[in-house]
Amino acid sequence: MREADNTKLIIASIMLLFAVFTAPAGALIATSIEATFDAKERTAGFGEEIQVQITISPGDAEIRNLSIVLSERDALIDDRSFRHTIVPTGAPVNVERNGHSFTCDQLAQGESVVLSFNAYPKTLSQSTLTVADVTYTYVQRGEILQGDDMITVDTSSSLWFQNLALSDGNSLSWTFYLGILLIFASLALLAYQRLHKGKVKSSANAENQKLRRLLEEVSVKLELIPDNPSMGGELRRKIDRELKSGAFPRVPVDPIPDKDNPIRKSRF
Secondary structure (H helix, E strand, C coil): CHHHHHHHHHHHHHHHHHHHHHCCCCCCCEEEEEEEECCCCCCCCCCCCEEEEEEEECCCCCEEEEEEEEEECCEEECHHHCEEEEECCCCCCCEEEECCEEEEEEECCCCEEEEEEEEEECCCCCCEEEEEEEEEEEEECCEEEEEEEEEEEECCCCHHHHHHHHHHHCHHHHHHHHHHHHHHHHHHHHHHHHHHHHHHHHHHHHHHHHHHHHHHHHHHHHHHCCCCCHHHHHHHHHHHHHHHCCCCCCCCCCCCCCCCCHHHCCCC
């Protein structure tokens, strides 16, 4: 009984070793992904886009019926930006696209296909985005195999983070600038008040000078009345014109005291 168990164990070990050594060597394809975030809008895209390049080669064994499927995550893929390049140029490799899926009929050793496209972030408030998931299905050495990749990109250089850093770093500066602005506003208001006060004073001086000239003229004409009685009428008309011109504001005056009417006596 013990010998039979040992025989089964030996047979199981041999089958396991056979499975390991007969598995397709180098069955996994070789992939390389580059994702670059264009923070300063230096490319011909519409804005802050993500440029993705996927390079696929068969490894150490030819592959056939390669299928590549992209699944969007944190970015929108621009279908119009898809490009593919065969290396070396002229190799008998056919690539077709249907939406976000690609098919490649075959890739021999030494050949590769390079897929490129642009994507646009759905949000700029994250420093790292997962652009898309990539799934590969292919046949190599008679076996159907599958692999996957994840496309990530650093977006910490976006305008959103730049503005955030600027606002955080300049919070004190804004307070300082606001204080400076208030100081200038106060100085401007003070200058306006002084200018307005100066204009009022200048206007008052002009009115005083006008009144003085008028009084001097009246004084001269009063002296001429005894010799020229008509001068009195001319002087009265002159005074009436000045009063009606509005140059001198009307002010209330006390009624003239009347000796015969005690009710109209002056307050003084």
